[in-house]
Amino acid sequence: MKQGKSVQVLGTVMLALTIIFCILPFLSMFSAAVQPQGSTPEGIQFTAHPHWENFVDAWNMANITPLLISSTILVIVVVPCVVIFCSLGGYAFAQLRVPFKGLFYMLFVVGLTIPFETLVTPLYYEISGMGLLNTRLALMPPLIGLNIPFGILWMRSCFEQMPRDLIEDASIDGAGYLRTLRSIQLPLALPSISSLGILTFLATWNQFLLAVVLENDPNKRTMAGALQAFVGQYQTDVVLLNAGALLIMAPTMILFVFLQRYFIRAMLAGPVKG
Structure with a gap:
């Protein structure tokens, strides 16, 4: 009994310390702002x-x-594309017989190991060669492609854990692969799909380096690029810098508040189980 109380007290203390360490940076920024x-x-x-x-x-x-308008347009295009492509790709890798499936899957795994910074310069020349440099389309294909490897692995793990009984029953009833995916597996995979959408939103909304490299027009960059406005050649207004940073973080914090149920479930339990 005493040991149980000790564990409970220790857990409470650790949780309190974690909350304090998480809140302190925001309090510091707010007080400075x-x-x-x-x-x-x-x-x-x-x-x-x-x-x-x-x-x-x-x-x-x-x-x-x-x-804000530029980042919103970017998110509206990138997030649905990543979710759709990764859901279909993850389903194919998990349950369909695809030629050279193991080889293709390893290529996606390798894609996760490549440092993002090494891709910036090649992407610049590729986008320039396509004639998309300094346009709103410049950021969309790279961000979709960069988010797909993780999304494929995430959704593949999700579909691999689907209940086999439901899939076999659907097959006996005459449902094909697409019907099974649409009617049975996608509803069960909703938490994983939602969490993938949240993570893709965060990666897109907070993108800074790629936006600076591919967009010369500051008004076409992402919200994170606004921080440059507070950093001058000779001085930096720390007060306005903190105020601007809080404004930039506000949308992601609001999103987390409304979708925290899906996010926490996905982070604690991993991809959804049937």
Whole structure:
């Protein structure tokens, strides 16, 4: 009995410490964001008269409105494409007889091991050769391709854990592969599909390096590119930088609040089981 209480207390302490370490950076950023502009905040310190106008100034200074539109368009295109392609590919790798399936799967595994930074320069010349450089389409194909290897492995693991009894019953009833996928397996795979969509959203929304390389027009970059507006050649406004960073993180935090059930279920249990 005492040992059980000790374990419970230890778990509570560890959870509390984890929460504190997670919240401290956000508290530090928020306290710095409401300080007078031009000051240099140190640590966590709150002022008696918080400057809420800093968020408005940060929004206007970084010209976030066109970046918000650009990132939204990018997410609307990239996330559905990755989810659809990876769901179909994962289903094929898990349950269909595909020639050279093992070889193709290993190629996707190898794709996960390649450092992202080594692909930036080749992608630049490829996109330039396609005539897409400095257009809204410049970021879409690379981001779709870069997210597919992980998505294929994620969804393959999901479909491999589907209940075989349901699949066999559907086959006996005359359902083909597509009918089985649409009517039985996709509904069961919804948590894995949702978590893949969330992870793809985060990777797309927070993309910075690729957006800077492929887009010369600052208004066509992602929201993460707005941070450049606060870093000058000779000085950096730390207050507005923190305010802008919080504005950029807000959409991802809001998304997590609404979809945390799927995200946490996927992170704790892995791909959904039947």
